[in-house]
Amino acid sequence: MPHSPEEKKKVLARIRRIRGQCEGLERALDAGADCAPVLQQIAAIRGAVNGLMSEVLESHLREQFGQAAHCDDDRAARVAEMTGLIRSYLK
Template sequence: MSHTIRDRKQLLTRVRRIRGQAEAIERALEQGSECTAILQQIAAIRGAVNGLMTQVLEGHMREHLGDVDATPAQREQDLEQVLGVLRSYLK
């Protein structure tokens, strides 16, 4: 079973929390809230997205790169996929 299926409930909870935070920023902007409150909410979203990325990435690495039955070619392909995602994420 894939780690994203196994951890679906927890991952969806994180995504829903992020959606709620984004909606809060939208409301704050519409209401003309103080910029410091908006900046704090943006920082909170960034932390939440980082947490989501960490959880999915860790599950992927454990499941795919830690697979003892994988061939060296499969491991290399999985590693390249992970590195590609990390490069784009860290830009």
């Protein structure tokens, strides 16, 4: 999670844009839009979500690995957490 006010503001702006894209997709589907523009909008939403995930993940990595671990168990726990997060995202 972004912790600085600047990072938080940036992430929230991304989320609002994604929400707008989803609302646009909903309107297009409701209006019976052709498949090509709908698919293009879905791809744009996926790209936006991937960008959001990348930004939050990068922030989390900096937070978790920007400082030395207190012990090997702590380091192993951090690595296991990150591995689990990345695996769940890639499914």
